[in-house]
Amino acid sequence: MQSFTFTYLLFLCGFLDFITGESLLQEILLDTLTNIIKTDKELNGFEFPSMKFLSTPQVIEKDGYPVEIHHVQTEDGYILELHRIPSKNISSLPVFLQHGILSSSADWVIAGKGIALAYLLADQGYDVWMGNIRGNTYSKAHVSLSPSNSRFWNFSWHEMGIYDLPAMITYVRNTTSQQLHAYIGHSMGTTVSYVMTSERPEIAERVKLFISLAPVAFMKHVKGPLRLFAPFAGNLKLLLHLLGQDELLPQNSLLQFLIGLFCDETSIQRRLCSNIAFLVTGIDNEQFNISLIPTILEHYPAGTSTKTAIHYIQEINHGRFCKYDYGRRENLKYYNTPEPPSYELENIKAPFALFYAENDWLSGVEDVKKLMGLLPNIVYEELVPYSKFNHWDYLFGKNMVELVYNKILQMLKN
Numbered sequence: 086m087q088s089f090t091f092t093y094l095l096f097l098c099g100f101l102d103f104i105t106g107e108s109l110l111q112e113i114l115l116d117t118l119t120n121i122i123k124t125d126k127e128l129n130g131f132e133f134p135s136m137k138f139l140s141t142p143q144v145i146e147k148d149g150y151p152v153e154i155h156h157v158q159t160e161d162g163y164i165l166e167l168h169r170i171p172s173k174n175i176s177s178l179p180v181f182l183q184h185g186i187l188s189s190s191a192d193w194v195i196a197g198k199g200i201a202l203a204y205l206l207a208d209q210g211y212d213v214w215m216g217n218i219r220g221n222t223y224s225k226a227h228v229s230l231s232p233s234n235s236r237f238w239n240f241s242w243h244e245m246g247i248y249d250l251p252a253m254i255t256y257v258r259n260t261t262s263q264q265l266h267a268y269i270g271h272s273m274g275t276t277v278s279y280v281m282t283s284e285r286p287e288i289a290e291r292v293k294l295f296i297s298l299a300p301v302a303f304m305k306h307v308k309g310p311l312r313l314f315a316p317f318a319g320n321l322k323l324l325l326h327l328l329g330q331d332e333l334l335p336q337n338s339l340l341q342f343l344i345g346l347f348c349d350e351t352s353i354q355r356r357l358c359s360n361i362a363f364l365v366t367g368i369d370n371e372q373f374n375i376s377l378i379p380t381i382l383e384h385y386p387a388g389t390s391t392k393t394a395i396h397y398i399q400e401i402n403h404g405r406f407c408k409y410d411y412g413r414r415e416n417l418k419y420y421n422t423p424e425p426p427s428y429e430l431e432n433i434k435a436p437f438a439l440f441y442a443e444n445d446w447l448s449g450v451e452d453v454k455k456l457m458g459l460l461p462n463i464v465y466e467e468l469v470p471y472s473k474f475n476h477w478d479y480l481f482g483k484n485m486v487e488l489v490y491n492k493i494l495q496m497l498k499n
Contacts, residue, residue: 219248264293435462
């Protein structure tokens with residue numbers, strides 16, 4: 086029921102510059118958010134009308150492609166669902182696609198035939214695999230823990246990087262008997278790849294090339310709603326009180342009801358919904374395909390742990406790419422240091438290609454350049470040649486094929 090909260094935060098993000106300097110306004114914001122979340126929880130028992138929803142495999146089938154569903158278990162017991170568009174040629178090269186925060190495998194097919202990256206790769210004869218990270222719509226299972234148990238949600242993108250990616254990449258290799266031709270990540274899909282390649286180099290060796298779309302590691306220059314919580318990043322109890330203890334923004338019947346009510350009828354309603362999204366990703370009315378809004382919101386948000394969002398919020402204040410900050414006392418227990426250690430990016434041997442954009446509010450140019458200054462094996466980097474290109478344009482932009490995807494396809498051929 087936290088969709089009310091999320092939408093409210095999007096509207097508030099324009100006041101960021103004011104609240105970060107005014108303690109009174111911070112107190113007002115805190116009180117307001119607390120009351121909204123309390124209202125959300127009180128609505129938990131209310132049943133809203135269900136809306137039509139196609140899963141990622143159903144979307145792929147509808148678009149005329151073969152699809153397979155696979156499951157893999159991580160070392161710490163989570164059961165992840167992978168979606169595959171198999172090639173007719175059994176020796177086809179496997180390519181792995183990894184979604185961002187609050188997203189799912191649907192990101193790679195929503196744009197449709199001839200446009201979506203998964204379909205473009207399949208049309209080129211690649212064996213396409215799409216991952217689903219723990220805690221999202223498709224990966225809410227564990228060998229012993231229920232999602233109703235708080236312990237299930239005790240993870241951030243660190244665990245995704247050291248457990249989820251190794252499990253999925255190893256599974257694809259064992260299933261296809263081939264090394265991954267490429268790993269392509271968007272947003273958090275890039276974050277977890279930096280974690281894995283620094284912490285699990287033996288797994289990174291199973292991938293020929295890592296491609297980052299909207300790289301997210303350093304976050305000092307991020308804009309948008311995440312910055313609303315930056316002043317509270319040092320107080321974990323307060324953030325948990327604000328965001329909720331366990332799951333953050335799952336798909337639910339209320340959200341689907343609101344989508345049908347506000348985003349699916351007229352162009353004006355869709356423009357309103359897209360403008361809300363722009364407050365997160367960066368404003369780009371020219372590129373964003375507004376007709377996709379109802380379909381996008383059938384799949385997004387797909388849920389994650391609150392701890393995942395807090396880990397990102399901590400990055401804003403730390404100005405480093407580092408492990409989760411439990412506070413001085415707990416850090417000494419976890420890491421034997423009062424501060425969380427940074428990931429050793431300079432030791433990564435895996436080859437990376439990076440695409441970044443000027444108008445991306447979650448992947449700022451300054452932060453990406455800092456990342457590139459530390460990664461030792463960058464084989465390609467490009468600032469997307471369109472000044473308004475934003476965080477979601479990699480997935481839903483009108484000209485993303487010409488601006489980004491064709492270059493990726495050419496890179497994979499070479």
